[in-house]
Amino acid sequence: MGFFDTHLLNLVIFLPLVFAALVLLLPGSEPGQLRTVTLLGMLVDLVFGVWAYARYVPGGPEFQLEYRVPWFTEFGLSYHLGMDGLAASLLLLTVFLGPLVVMASTTYITHRVKEFHLALLVLQTTMLGALVSLDVLLFYIFFEAMLIPMYLLVGVWGSEDRQMAAVKFFLYTLVGSLLMLVAIVALYFLSGPSGGRSFDYASIYNALLGANQELARCTAAGTCDQLGGLARTLHTWGPVMFAAFALAFAIKVPMWPVHTWLPDAHVQAPVAGSMILAGVMLKMGTFGFWRFAIPLFPVATQQARPVLAALSVVGIVYGALMCLAQRDIKKLIAYSSVSHLGYCMLGMLALTAEGATGSAYQMLNHGVSTGALFLLFGFLYERRHTRLMADYGGIAKVMPVFTASFVIITFSSVAVPGTNGFVGEFLVLLGTFKSNLSLVFGVLAATGVILGAAYMLWMVQKVFFGSLTHRENQFLQDLNLREFSTVAPFLALVLVMGLQPQPFLDRLAPSTDRFIARASVGTPGATVDESKLPIEVQPLPTEQTAAAPTLPSHPLAAAPALVPSTNRP
Numbered sequence: 001m002g003f004f005d006t007h008l009l010n011l012v013i014f015l016p017l018v019f020a021a022l023v024l025l026l027p028g029s030e031p032g033q034l035r036t037v038t039l040l041g042m043l044v045d046l047v048f049g050v051w052a053y054a055r056y057v058p059g060g061p062e063f064q065l066e067y068r069v070p071w072f073t074e075f076g077l078s079y080h081l082g083m084d085g086l087a088a089s090l091l092l093l094t095v096f097l098g099p100l101v102v103m104a105s106t107t108y109i110t111h112r113v114k115e116f117h118l119a120l121l122v123l124q125t126t127m128l129g130a131l132v133s134l135d136v137l138l139f140y141i142f143f144e145a146m147l148i149p150m151y152l153l154v155g156v157w158g159s160e161d162r163q164m165a166a167v168k169f170f171l172y173t174l175v176g177s178l179l180m181l182v183a184i185v186a187l188y189f190l191s192g193p194s195g196g197r198s199f200d201y202a203s204i205y206n207a208l209l210g211a212n213q214e215l216a217r218c219t220a221a222g223t224c225d226q227l228g229g230l231a232r233t234l235h236t237w238g239p240v241m242f243a244a245f246a247l248a249f250a251i252k253v254p255m256w257p258v259h260t261w262l263p264d265a266h267v268q269a270p271v272a273g274s275m276i277l278a279g280v281m282l283k284m285g286t287f288g289f290w291r292f293a294i295p296l297f298p299v300a301t302q303q304a305r306p307v308l309a310a311l312s313v314v315g316i317v318y319g320a321l322m323c324l325a326q327r328d329i330k331k332l333i334a335y336s337s338v339s340h341l342g343y344c345m346l347g348m349l350a351l352t353a354e355g356a357t358g359s360a361y362q363m364l365n366h367g368v369s370t371g372a373l374f375l376l377f378g379f380l381y382e383r384r385h386t387r388l389m390a391d392y393g394g395i396a397k398v399m400p401v402f403t404a405s406f407v408i409i410t411f412s413s414v415a416v417p418g419t420n421g422f423v424g425e426f427l428v429l430l431g432t433f434k435s436n437l438s439l440v441f442g443v444l445a446a447t448g449v450i451l452g453a454a455y456m457l458w459m460v461q462k463v464f465f466g467s468l469t470h471r472e473n474q475f476l477q478d479l480n481l482r483e484f485s486t487v488a489p490f491l492a493l494v495l496v497m498g499l500q501p502q503p504f505l506d507r508l509a510p511s512t513d514r515f516i517a518r519a520s521v522g523t524p525g526a527t528v529d530e531s532k533l534p535i536e537v538q539p540l541p542t543e544q545t546a547a548a549p550t551l552p553s554h555p556l557a558a559a560p561a562l563v564p565s566t567n568r569p
Contacts, residue, residue, distance in 0.1 A: 049095030252285030271378025298522030355431020
């Protein structure tokens with residue numbers, strides 16, 4: 001792997017910070033310059049992000065473009081980056097949204113413009129860093145750091161109740177994350193003896209693998225009296241540590257009933273905050289389940305699976321019913337996120353290839369469709385400054401281009417065939433029906449599709465069609481060139497991902513296969529591809545890479561030998 005490939009992820013992560021430093025040097029009285037530099041930074045980051053996505057080879061090693069250097073070696077902490085297919089896809093979504101968020105805010109943000117664009121750039125760095133971190137503590141640092149700029153986006157540039165919404169968002173996510181930190185520290189002490197411990201994700205996973213397999217066998221046999229040391233510890237404390245991880249990520253998704261911060265945050269946030277929140281930040285929850293919570297604790301996952309699947313289905317139906325009860329357009333879109341992300345969780349918990357693939361694809365779809373809905377409503381709100389459906393009606397007559405764009409995105413949101421949403425939801429439902437979960441889960445999830453069409457089409461009819469009942473709506477201006485240029489990439493992605501999903505699915509496939517294998521360790525009677533279980537450990541530069549590095553001997557666990565790949569791109 002060449003020097004540029006080795007450092008490519010560093011460039012993608014920290015380029016926004018470089019441009020944030022440039023923004024810091026510019027005078028606050030020049031909003032045009034501030035917006036231009038920020039947009040340029042996001043566009044450059046988009047170029048490198050697309051390059052990184054293109055460099056990912058589905059048939060190559062699990063984690064690619066890896067970079068690892070020692071950080072605090074006495075604590076087993078390293079700066080370790082790398083991406084698999086899911087991380088590469090979410091990274092692409094993040095850099096795709098970056099320039100569009102800046103363009104969407106050109107006329108919306110008129111005060112503290114400098115601070116606003118600094119917050120956007122810092123937030124971009126933290127989100128990208130979390131997606132490609134392969135050290136658990138490094139992931140946690142990025143995961144927590146993104147709270148600060150998002151808190152500022154909501155609390156400073158939001159609507160009338162912005163401070164309440166910002167504090168609620170911050171406290172919810174912080175409490176869950178602190179419990180996860182305790183679990184991370186516990187994993188650190190379990191992963192090896194003193195002097196051999198590490199926060200590296202691969203090292204921790206491999207150290208627990210043998211114990212998880214032993215625990216799964218005894219659980220299937222119905223007796224766990226003869227467990228070894230680490231397996232016994234996981235039998236006792238594994239469900240508690242899994243619960244800590246699961247709570248942190250469930251809040252971020254958000255799953256019912258820890259979702260109540262989301263509608264307030266979405267309603268009060270500026271259009272940029274809503275786009276980022278829906279497009280990327282909520283995926284940190286589903287991504288966290290996929291990367292950390294489920295593979296590290298497969299037996300605890302299997303025990304909690306019916307409950308989590310039930311909560312996912314409740315979220316799907318509850319979110320849809322709440323949408324039907326809304327008269328506030330932005331709150332309706334916010335509750336639709338609760339429903340749509342329930343599909344992501346249900347597909348993941350189905351533990352089938354179709355379900356997991358649909359879950360991963362739906363993460364991308366939701367970022368595109370719901371991000372676009374918030375963008376379009378933001379343009380409408382700038383013109384009318386009201387969120388109530390009753391204040392609109394018949395605006396298709398004066399805003400035909402806007403209406404056509406909104407209807408296309410609505411079709412994506414309700415999973416009309418030919419759009420990206422159909423591919424994701426169809427795979428999730430197919431995987432759920434094929435899984436060993438109760439048939440009730442699939443049936444109830446399918447009703448969510450019907451309810452989704454009902455609330456979205458009802459909202460479209462109320463807002464866009466019928467007669468122009470309000471005089472203020474007669475003079476609304478259609479999308480201008482800047483606004484349409486911001487919307488057009490979303491429209492293109494809806495159609496490309498709906499009609500040609502295979503290139504995206506090909507990059508997700510290796511991650512899906514490995515996720516299913518690792519999650520199925522805790523499933524009694526499941527056929528597990530043993531070759532997909534261990535994670536290759538990237539040695540530190542100071543280590544001898546010619547020899548096969550092995551985990552330090554541990555009186556409580558025996559991990560398989562780990563041989564570095566020789567075909568890393």
